Amino acid sequence: MVDQYRDDSPTAFNLARRKVLVGGLIIGGIAALPILPVIAAPTSWSDQSAARFMEISLLLVPHRLNEEVGKRMGAAMAAFNPSLSQQIDGLLAIAREKNARIVEDFFADVPDGPLKETALSIISAWYLGVVTDAPDAEVLAYEYALMYQPTRDVMTIPSYAISGPNGWTAEAPPLSNLPRF
Numbered sequence: 777m778v779d780q781y782r783d784d785s786p787t788a789f790n791l792a793r794r795k796v797l798v799g800g801l802i803i804g805g806i807a808a809l810p811i812l813p814v815i816a817a818p819t820s821w822s823d824q825s826a827a828r829f830m831e832i833s834l835l836l837v838p839h840r841l842n843e844e845v846g847k848r849m850g851a852a853m854a855a856f857n858p859s860l861s862q863q864i865d866g867l868l869a870i871a872r873e874k875n876a877r878i879v880e881d882f883f884a885d886v887p888d889g890p891l892k893e894t895a896l897s898i899i900s901a902w903y904l905g906v907v908t909d910a911p912d913a914e915v916l917a918y919e920y921a922l923m924y925q926p927t928r929d930v931m932t933i934p935s936y937a938i939s940g941p942n943g944w945t946a947e948a949p950p951l952s953n954l955p956r957f
Contacts, residue, residue, distance in 0.1 A: 821851035
């Protein structure tokens with residue numbers, strides 16, 4: 777007996793595995809379309825773009841910055857802001873015109889609008905360790921986020937480990953003698 781004529785499988789409820797698979801692939805492909813630019817963006821972030829991002833970051837943020845974190849942060853920011861590269865060029869042009877060494881040398885000359893917003897978002901990203909403040913934002917610099925650095929000598933970075941992130945790499949304190957009863 778052929779499957780389409782079976783009594784326990786009416787044709788109205790017959791779904792072939794191929795139909796389910798193709799339907800799932802189509803629905804999954806449609807659902808993935810909004811995130812494709814975010815996935816594709818880091819590949820277009822060149823070493824030259826990363827170097828310019830670090831150059832403006834070092835002018836905007838007066839701290840030692842981690843270059844690997846900077847590469848990831850710049851690529852993530854470029855995924856959210858397609859004109860980031862041109863805005864960085866604009867900020868660098870203003871800084872070079874003023875012969876800036878620190879942020880105070882040129883920030884007052886940055887016009888309100890996209891350039892100033894980009895400068896503020898770069899500063900914010902370095903201090904917070906994330907590019908956006910969305911609940912599902914990717915954390916790029918938890919251990920290196922600048923908001924934890926001023927108190928690092930007296931407070932640990934919030935973590936499950938008492939000694940902070942990567943706490944298992946720190947040497948354990950020596951055990952004292954057990955009390956004798």
